[in-house]
Amino acid sequence: MKYMDEFRDRRLVTTLVRQIHGEAGRPVRIMEVCGTHTMAIFRHGIRAMLPEEIELVSGPGCPVCVTPSGVIDGFLELARRPEIIITTFGDMLRVPGSETGPENSLAGARAEGADVRIVYSPMDALTLARQEPDREVVFLAVGFETTTPTIAATILAAHKLQVENFSVFPAVKTMGPPLKALMRDPEVRVDGLLCPGHVSIIAGADSFRFLAREHGLACAVAGFEPTDILLAITALLRQIDSGTPTVDNCYGRAVTMEGNRKARQITEKVFTPVDSEWRGMGLIPESGLGLRDQYKQFDITNRLNLTIPPSREPGGCRCGDILRSICSPPDCPLFGRACTPASPIGPCMVSSEGTCAAWHKYNNPEALT
Amino acid sequence: MCLAIPMRVVEIQGGKDPLLDPERAIVDADGLRKEVRLDLVDRQPQVGDYLIIHAGFAINCLDAENAEINLALMRELADEMAREDGETP
Numbered sequence: 365m366k367y368m369d370e371f372r373d374r375r376l377v378t379t380l381v382r383q384i385h386g387e388a389g390r391p392v393r394i395m396e397v398c399g400t401h402t403m404a405i406f407r408h409g410i411r412a413m414l415p416e417e418i419e420l421v422s423g424p425g426c427p428v429c430v431t432p433s434g435v436i437d438g439f440l441e442l443a444r445r446p447e448i449i450i451t452t453f454g455d456m457l458r459v460p461g462s463e464t465g466p467e468n469s470l471a472g473a474r475a476e477g478a479d480v481r482i483v484y485s486p487m488d489a490l491t492l493a494r495q496e497p498d499r500e501v502v503f504l505a506v507g508f509e510t511t512t513p514t515i516a517a518t519i520l521a522a523h524k525l526q527v528e529n530f531s532v533f534p535a536v537k538t539m540g541p542p543l544k545a546l547m548r549d550p551e552v553r554v555d556g557l558l559c560p561g562h563v564s565i566i567a568g569a570d571s572f573r574f575l576a577r578e579h580g581l582a583c584a585v586a587g588f589e590p591t592d593i594l595l596a597i598t599a600l601l602r603q604i605d606s607g608t609p610t611v612d613n614c615y616g617r618a619v620t621m622e623g624n625r626k627a628r629q630i631t632e633k634v635f636t637p638v639d640s641e642w643r644g645m646g647l648i649p650e651s652g653l654g655l656r657d658q659y660k661q662f663d664i665t666n667r668l669n670l671t672i673p674p675s676r677e678p679g680g681c682r683c684g685d686i687l688r689s690i691c692s693p694p695d696c697p698l699f700g701r702a703c704t705p706a707s708p709i710g711p712c713m714v715s716s717e718g719t720c721a722a723w724h725k726y727n728n729p730e731a732l733t
Numbered sequence: 734m735c736l737a738i739p740m741r742v743v744e745i746q747g748g749k750d751p752l753l754d755p756e757r758a759i760v761d762a763d764g765l766r767k768e769v770r771l772d773l774v775d776r777q778p779q780v781g782d783y784l785i786i787h788a789g790f791a792i793n794c795l796d797a798e799n800a801e802i803n804l805a806l807m808r809e810l811a812d813e814m815a816r817e818d819g820e821t822p
Contacts, residue, residue, distance in 0.1 A: 365762050366739065366741070366783070367739040367795060367800055368738070368739065370800075370804055371804075375811050376804075376807045376808065378811075379807065379810055379811040379814055380807070380810075382814060383810070383814075398735060399734060399735070400734070400735050400736050426734065427735075428734060453734060453788075455734055484788065484789055485788045485789025485790065486788065486789075487789050487790075506734075507734060507735075508734075508735060510737065510787055511734065511735065511787065511788055513773050513790070513792070514787065514788040514789065514790045514792075517770065517772040517790065521752075524752050525752065560735060561735075562735040562736075562737045562785075562787065562792070563735060565737070565785060565792050565793045566792065591807060595803075616799040616802075616803060617795055617797070617800035617803065618739075618785055618793060618795060624773065624774075624775050624792065624793055625775060626773060626774070626775040627773040627775070627792060630772065630773060715734075717734060
C-alpha cells in the first residue's frame with residue numbers, strides 16, 4: 365500500500381540499521397508506549413537488527429491491557445442484562461474480569477446468551493441503536509487520544525439525532541498522566557521514548573515536550589513502518605548522546621507539532637478529565653475522561669447508577685510490572701505456562717497488541733527451538 | 734488498537750445536511766473500499782488525497798510532500814553509504 369511499502373524498503377532499512385550500529389555507544393533503554401508499536405517492532409524483527417547496547421521495552425500503551433479488571437466486571441454485568449446489546453472493538457472480547465477463565469469475559473458471556481457485537485466504528489453502534497429502538501445499545505468506550513474523538517463525534521451525533529437508546533461505558537484514557545507517573549517511578553529506568561504516532565496525530569508532537577523539559581527524557585514521534593521506527597531510534601540516540609532531550613517528529617507525513625485541533629475540540633466538547641485507574645499502575649489523577657454534564661445521559665454507568673467493583677489481579681500475574689517496563693514477559697511465572705494466547709490470564713496476553721502476546725508470538729524461546 | 738492506515742480518497746459524498754447527510758469520503762487501499770466520516774479532519778480533503786483512517790473516521794490528511802522529502806533524505810543517506818563503501822549506488 366502506498367505510504368506503507370516505501371517505508372519498508374530493504375535498502376533504506378539496512379542503511380538506518382548501519383547508522384544505528386555506528387552511533388550506538390553506552391547502553392540505553394528505549395520505551396515504546398504504543399501497543400501498535402510493540403507489534404510492529406516484533407513483526408519486523410527490529411529488536412534483532414539493533415546492537416545489544418539498545419534495549420527496547422514496552423510501556424502502558426495498550427488500552428485493552430490497562431483497563432482495570434473491575435471495569436471489565438462492569439462490562440460483564442451489563443452484558444448479562446437481557447435488554448442490553450453490548451457493542452465493542454474486537455480486542456476487548458476475550459479479556460477476563462476479576463475472575464480468570466474464558467467464561468468470565470465478554471466472549472464467555474456471549475456464549476451464555478448475552479448479545480455482544482463487535483463493531484469497527486463507534487458510529488456502527490449508533491446505527492445499530494437506530495435500527496433496534498427497543499433495545500439499549502451500549503458502546504464500550506475504550507481507547508486513547510486516537511480513538512476518543514471518534515467516540516465523541518458519535519455521542520454528538522446521538523445527541524443531535526436524539527437517539528435515547530444509545531449510550532457508552534466511559535473507560536477512555538489519556539497518555540500524558542501515566543507517562544508522568546512512570547517518569548516519577550524510581551523503579552522505572554528509561555532514556556528515550558518512542559512516542560505513539562497515532563496518538564500524536566491528535567495530541568500533537570508538542571504534547572510530549574514536558575517529558576523532555578521536565579524529566580530530561582529524549583522523545584521521538586514514530587510511525588509504524590520499519591524505517592519510521594529506526595529513524596526515530598537514531599533521533600533518540602543523538603538526543604541521548606548529546607545530552608539535549610527534545611521532541612523530534614519522525615512521522616511528519618502524519619503528525620504535526622500542534623496535532624489535530626479540530627478533533628481535540630470535539631473530544632473536549634463531550635469529555636472532561638477524571639481520575640482513572642490503570643491496571644498495574646493504580647489510580648492516576650486526571651488520566652481518564654468522563655462525559656460532561658450536558659452529555660451525561662449517554663453514560664450508562666450514570667443512567668443505571670452502576671458502581672465499578674474494586675479490581676483484583678489474578679494471583680502470580682505480573683502484567684502490572686510488565687506495563688511499567690520493570691520486568692519482561694519471561695520473568696512472569698505464568699508466561700507461556702498457565703498463561704498463553706489460547707488461554708490467557710493477564711490482559712497483556714489477551715490483547716493482540718499486548719506485550720506478552722507479542723513476545724509469545726515472535727520471541728518465545730521454546731517456539732524458536 | 735491505535736492502528737490507522739493511509740487510504741486514497743476516490744469520492745466525496747454527502748454534506749447536504751450535517752445531521753442526516755454528513756460529509757463522507759469513499760477511500761481505497763489496494764482495492765479495498767470503505768466509507769469514512771470526515772467530522773474530525775481539520776482540512777477539507779480532495780479526490781486523490783490520502784487520509785489516515787481509524788475506527789471509521791478520517792483522523793488526518795496525509796502530507797504527501799513531507800513523505801517524499803523523508804524518503805528522499807533516507808535514499809540520499811543510502812547512496813552516501815554506498816559511495817563510502819566504494820560501490821556505485
